[in-house]
Amino acid sequence: xxxxxxxxxxxxxxxxxxxxxxxxxxxxxxxxxxxxxxxxxxxxxxxxxxxxxxxxxxxxxxxxxxxxxxxxxxxxxxxxxxxxxxxxxxxxxxxxxxxxxxxxxxxxxxxxxxxxxxxxxxxxxxxxxxxxxxxxxxxxxxxxxxxxxxxxxxxxxxxxxxxxxxxxxxxxxxxxxxxxxxxxxxxxxxxxxxxxxxxxxxxxxxxxxxxxxxxxxxxxxxxxxxxxxxxxxxxxxxxxxxxxxxxxxxxxxxxxxxxxxxxxxxxxxxxxxxxxxxxxxxxxxxxxxxxxxxxxxxxxxxxxxxxxxxxxxxxxxxxxxxxxxxxxxxxxxxxxxxxxxxxxxxxxxxxxxxxxxxxxxxxxxxxxxxxxxxxxxxxxxxx
Numbered sequence: 001x002x003x004x005x006x007x008x009x010x011x012x013x014x015x016x017x018x019x020x021x022x023x024x025x026x027x028x029x030x031x032x033x034x035x036x037x038x039x040x041x042x043x044x045x046x047x048x049x050x051x052x053x054x055x056x057x058x059x060x061x062x063x064x065x066x067x068x069x070x071x072x073x074x075x076x077x078x079x080x081x082x083x084x085x086x087x088x089x090x091x092x093x094x095x096x097x098x099x100x101x102x103x104x105x106x107x108x109x110x111x112x113x114x115x116x117x118x119x120x121x122x123x124x125x126x127x128x129x130x131x132x133x134x135x136x137x138x139x140x141x142x143x144x145x146x147x148x149x150x151x152x153x154x155x156x157x158x159x160x161x162x163x164x165x166x167x168x169x170x171x172x173x174x175x176x177x178x179x180x181x182x183x184x185x186x187x188x189x190x191x192x193x194x195x196x197x198x199x200x201x202x203x204x205x206x207x208x209x210x211x212x213x214x215x216x217x218x219x220x221x222x223x224x225x226x227x228x229x230x231x232x233x234x235x236x237x238x239x240x241x242x243x244x245x246x247x248x249x250x251x252x253x254x255x256x257x258x259x260x261x262x263x264x265x266x267x268x269x270x271x272x273x274x275x276x277x278x279x280x281x282x283x284x285x286x287x288x289x290x291x292x293x294x295x296x297x298x299x300x301x302x303x304x305x306x307x308x309x310x311x312x313x314x315x316x317x318x319x320x321x322x323x324x325x326x327x328x329x330x331x332x333x334x335x336x337x338x339x340x341x342x343x344x345x346x347x348x349x350x351x352x353x354x355x356x357x358x359x360x361x362x363x364x365x366x367x368x369x370x371x372x373x374x375x376x377x378x379x380x381x382x383x
Contacts, residue, residue, distance in 0.1 A: 029116030
């Protein structure tokens, strides 16, 4: 049986009232800051004896990616989806109620990285009524702004069904808006019971004793959590592969649903053979410096309002990050592979394998053709 977001929120609150947790620790990401790694570790950890519960009943585990690239573990995704008008299975809510009431008085750890994806989604605001009257601590990990933006952009390209094909420049302002933190703080101030909000530096946490897991445990007085057995969880394709996938997404715009997913999976199977030292950035050094300086100036309230340690904040943009320049030869191989893959799948029209200098015209011509095909299919009611 499916219920509305409002009913699901009321059921969650009812469970919390019955459970009476001493503390509630809500890990809100952000995305691309080790959230999946942290969730996997908490899922395997023996927390019960220490009076903590990381509810498995609420975990959302997506499909495995091609070539066993790792499981997409989305944590307690129900928390980030309450604000978008979805319906929820009562079986999930019943299972959480049973799990929670078996541990009355335990403290609760919840994790939903999408809560910290983009403040414009207002996902945090929807949780205020659920947690009213409870002692809630919210933690978000931040990383160097330019690095985070580049990483989010690559994820948007390589997420399969997302099919992002626009250039970084086209999305620059949108991605920078997603990087801002002030709107999160504003949303949480509207809660009737304001939570304690803490921001931590992901990069320095990884370098600390015990890495990210050690930093997380020390910051909130948690029992020691060991690294999960699998460390390549949710691993993204490297830079050259991401460039190729962006072109693939543009040229296959007219391909629908399952057909696209099959082609995408086959392409990853091929691209993975080229992976190695392919790391790079869609941002130029000048763009990266500008992003970091602007973000640092606009988010100073994190320190002024006591949400982040001064040293952690300064370290976010401390020094120049080492950048690995893209390998033009390798990128040429990737572009050729993409177009050959499309041609074998009946998406052709290529006169010859594209060169890097010629990919722009190819990108535009076939991208527009794909959009036209998809528009016609929409009008015919086929998608």
